[in-house]
Amino acid sequence: MSQNKTIMEVNQELVKERAKCNFNVLEVTHILDGGEKNTLHRKKIESIALDEGAYKDPIPEEYLSPKEKYENAVRKSCLFCKIVKNALTEFTGLEHFSNFFVLRRTADAFFKEISPFLLHLGMFLPTILGQCTTEQQAYWLPRVLDIQIIGTYAQTELGHGTFIRGLETTATYDPETEEFVLHSPTLTSYKWWAGGLGKTVNYCIVVAQLYTKGVCHGTHLFIVQIRDEETHMPLPGIKVGEIGAKMGFNTADNGYLAFDHYRIPRQNMMMKNAQVLKDGTYVKPDSHGKLTYGTMVLVRVILVNEVAFNLAKACTIATRYSAVRRQSQPKPNEPEPQILDYTTQQHKLFICIATAHALQLASAWLWKTFNAVMSDMKKGNTDSLPELHALSSCLKALSTSDVTSLIEQCRYSCGGHGYMLCSGLPNIYSFVTATRTYEGDYTILLLQTARFLVKAYEQAEAGTPVTPTVLYLIEFVSGKRTPWDGSPEGIIKSFQEIAAGNISSCVKSIRNRMSSGLSFEDAWELTTIQLVGAAEAHCRAVISDTYKKEIARITASSSTNVKIVMEQLVNLYLHYWALNRTGDLLRYSSISGEDVANLQMKYEELLTLIRPNAVGLVDAFDLRDEILHSALGSYDGQVYKRLFAEALKSPLNQEPVNETFHKYLKPTMQGKL
Numbered sequence: 001m002s003q004n005k006t007i008m009e010v011n012q013e014l015v016k017e018r019a020k021c022n023f024n025v026l027e028v029t030h031i032l033d034g035g036e037k038n039t040l041h042r043k044k045i046e047s048i049a050l051d052e053g054a055y056k057d058p059i060p061e062e063y064l065s066p067k068e069k070y071e072n073a074v075r076k077s078c079l080f081c082k083i084v085k086n087a088l089t090e091f092t093g094l095e096h097f098s099n100f101f102v103l104r105r106t107a108d109a110f111f112k113e114i115s116p117f118l119l120h121l122g123m124f125l126p127t128i129l130g131q132c133t134t135e136q137q138a139y140w141l142p143r144v145l146d147i148q149i150i151g152t153y154a155q156t157e158l159g160h161g162t163f164i165r166g167l168e169t170t171a172t173y174d175p176e177t178e179e180f181v182l183h184s185p186t187l188t189s190y191k192w193w194a195g196g197l198g199k200t201v202n203y204c205i206v207v208a209q210l211y212t213k214g215v216c217h218g219t220h221l222f223i224v225q226i227r228d229e230e231t232h233m234p235l236p237g238i239k240v241g242e243i244g245a246k247m248g249f250n251t252a253d254n255g256y257l258a259f260d261h262y263r264i265p266r267q268n269m270m271m272k273n274a275q276v277l278k279d280g281t282y283v284k285p286d287s288h289g290k291l292t293y294g295t296m297v298l299v300r301v302i303l304v305n306e307v308a309f310n311l312a313k314a315c316t317i318a319t320r321y322s323a324v325r326r327q328s329q330p331k332p333n334e335p336e337p338q339i340l341d342y343t344t345q346q347h348k349l350f351i352c353i354a355t356a357h358a359l360q361l362a363s364a365w366l367w368k369t370f371n372a373v374m375s376d377m378k379k380g381n382t383d384s385l386p387e388l389h390a391l392s393s394c395l396k397a398l399s400t401s402d403v404t405s406l407i408e409q410c411r412y413s414c415g416g417h418g419y420m421l422c423s424g425l426p427n428i429y430s431f432v433t434a435t436r437t438y439e440g441d442y443t444i445l446l447l448q449t450a451r452f453l454v455k456a457y458e459q460a461e462a463g464t465p466v467t468p469t470v471l472y473l474i475e476f477v478s479g480k481r482t483p484w485d486g487s488p489e490g491i492i493k494s495f496q497e498i499a500a501g502n503i504s505s506c507v508k509s510i511r512n513r514m515s516s517g518l519s520f521e522d523a524w525e526l527t528t529i530q531l532v533g534a535a536e537a538h539c540r541a542v543i544s545d546t547y548k549k550e551i552a553r554i555t556a557s558s559s560t561n562v563k564i565v566m567e568q569l570v571n572l573y574l575h576y577w578a579l580n581r582t583g584d585l586l587r588y589s590s591i592s593g594e595d596v597a598n599l600q601m602k603y604e605e606l607l608t609l610i611r612p613n614a615v616g617l618v619d620a621f622d623l624r625d626e627i628l629h630s631a632l633g634s635y636d637g638q639v640y641k642r643l644f645a646e647a648l649k650s651p652l653n654q655e656p657v658n659e660t661f662h663k664y665l666k667p668t669m670q671g672k673l
């Protein structure tokens with residue numbers, strides 16, 4: 001295990017747990033990294049970035065003022081970029097995004113919250129790659145990759161985030177000067193939220209309504225310089241600043257931006273998918289109408305990986321802590337048990353481990369699907385884009401929502417100490433809960449998937465072919481049902497029946513409402529609670545199926561005990577969600593009350609089987625202490641020593657008597673105030 005060099009002696013509770021583990025931890029690490037080669041690559045980058053201790057803060061971040069926190073985050077962002085640039089030159093053979101995932105993970109050692117550069121690598125760069133012509137890329141990419149300029153992605157406005165077509169910022173083409181004039185006509189049209197916009201970036205991608213020859217052509221993307229490259233002063237016609245304190249992301253200087261008839265050259269429109277010619281003629285290629293939304297699809301795919309990683313962090317912390325913590329006395333005259341021995345604690349934690357695996361594998365699978373669709377699109381074929389949009393939308397929505405709840409569950413499982421910032425859990429939570437909203441709110445994205453599912457259902461009814469992830473609809477509309485048998489395959493089948501049953505009920509509701517005189521839009525609107533449920537059920541079936549198949553494929557040549565523990569986790573995931581959805585199972589499958597009782601028994605057996613391997617399983621995530629930032633979750637398990645050391649860092653503990661005693665407490669106690 002690659003761990004912090006400054007660890008204390010390992011707590012005996014964890015020594016015993018590690019001795020109990022019956023599988024090869026490193027083998028599971030390789031599975032999670034996608035192969036031994038990737039593990040070595042990741043460890044090498046982590047070692048280059050972290051071994052010298054450059055991530056260390058002179059004063060803990062939480063005790064700095066907001067301004068100091070930001071300044072420290074910028075300092076460390078620059079340092080991180082410098083180290084990483086050197087590291088990457090050693091690894092030029094590897095594709096850009098495998099590096100991106102490793103770098104995101106490593107960056108967490110530098111930032112308890114978020115780097116102000118996140119959007120530069122996370123959205124500015126990918127949008128240039130996805131939306132610029134080859135000539136534009138030749139101009140912009142070297143400057144972006146070399147961090148000669150720093151950028152962000154400014155789409156959301158004060159008045160509109162979800163409804164992109166409703167954005168108000170305008171970009172009006174002036175053929176006289178061959179420029180676009182950017183303008184913010186109202187307060188609600190101010191760009192709002194973009195990460196790094198407040199103080200850090202000097203360029204940004206702006207999404208605006210394109211007008212040329214008096215006609216509005218909808219939203220398009222523009223690269224806009226907003227600050228002078230030498231002085232960093234906002235350029236004339238630009239109003240820019242930071243939006244203020246937030247629940248998290250407080251080192252990300254999310255910003256606002258407004259334009260007063262601000263001019264940019266024609267060439268700054270990102271012209272891969274549509275163009276404005278010198279004379280103002282608008283040229284739109286004959287392809288899919290939503291290609292300008294491409295970066296959002298990419299980032300949704302990335303976010304599934306991102307939250308899987310954050311859940312791995314949270315359950316590493318909570319599981320190690322639960323092995324160290326002892327509480328209560330269920331049997332008289334016996335020592336207090338480790339809280340990890342309580343079945344309810346296992347119920348809280350093991351689903352987190354299984355979900356981190358399920359989402360990690362689903363994200364790798366989605367990443368492959370994304371690349372396949374992109375390579376089809378390069379050949380001019382956009383047929384599989386709707387399915388990718390439906391998949392990335394629901395996987396982003398469900399993964400961020402599940403992980404938000406499970407991280408909170410990890411915090412509950414750490415009792416009071418989990419509430420301390422130094423447990424690491426509050427920062428992980430405040431980061432992940434934002435992912436449920438940004439890059440497309442949960443409800444909105446599930447409704448996008450529901451649109452796709454309703455259409456697929458109609459295709460299945462009409463006997464026309466459907467895409468791979470909804471093949472189960474064909475069996476459903478033909479009336480074929482699989483009797484409940486309680487096997488893992490049977491549970492997945494029943495999840496598909498639940499999804500199909502829910503979609504069918506939605507279609508019926510919409511049709512009934514329309515036949516009673518409502519418009520399609522109104523009938524759809526009244527059915528949206530069911531539609532969200534249907535999309536969620538579909539996504540659960542997709543994750544379950546992918547998880548089971550991918551584990552079987554990847555562990556085909558693994559050692560026996562690794563196969564066993566990996567299968568136990570898959571089964572745990574399936575049983576957990578089956579028990580969570582017994583209402584749906586009773587409605588749409590042939591399950592009986594007795595079968596439900598058997599499911600419960602099997603679930604409880606799985607908890608007992610997984611228990612001895614719990615610490616080994618979280619060790620397999622191979623998270624360095626520097627990345628975890630947790631007094632509760634460090635590899636050595638010295639929870640109490642670390643909590644006390646953290647308490648001593650509090651500014652209030654730097655003097656025996658605080659001045660408020662003399663100013664207020666004493667006069668109050670002496671009745672003199």
Ligand SMILES: CCCCCCCC(=O)SCCNC(=O)CCNC(=O)[C@H](O)C(C)(C)COP(=O)(O)OP(=O)(O)OC[C@H]1O[C@@H](n2cnc3c(N)ncnc32)[C@H](O)[C@@H]1OP(=O)(O)O
Binds near residue numbers: 299
């Ligand atoms: C590491 C990075 C950190 C990131 C930090 C956070 C950064 C950000 O948050 S950036 C801002 C992100 N903002 C969002 O995600 C906004 C969410 N909103 C949207 O995506 C859209 O407005 C949306 C999809 C809800 C509706 O779009 P709209 O243009 O009104 O389309 P709509 O009328 O609903 O659908 C029309 C068709 O387009 C399709 N469509 C919509 N979006 C897409 C897409 N991305 N790709 C392909 N097809 C799409 C629909 O499926 C529909 O197809 P059909 O007609 O066949 O059913």
Ligand SMILES: Cc1cc2nc3c(=O)[nH]c(=O)nc-3n(C[C@H](O)[C@H](O)[C@H](O)COP(=O)(O)OP(=O)(O)OC[C@H]3O[C@@H](n4cnc5c(N)ncnc54)[C@H](O)[C@@H]3O)c2cc1C
Binds near residue numbers: 194
């Ligand atoms: C930390 C953070 C970082 C961000 N970074 C960026 C960034 O870098 N760049 C950027 O451009 N943006 C960024 N955003 C903005 C983010 O993308 C938006 O907040 C997000 O897309 C949601 O839009 P909204 O805030 O307008 O919510 P709204 O659309 O106002 O949603 C509010 C509520 O209304 C519901 N709702 C809205 N429309 C419908 C509907 N049609 N049907 C049913 N319910 C509906 C939603 O489900 C939600 O519950 C960031 C946001 C956060 C929190």
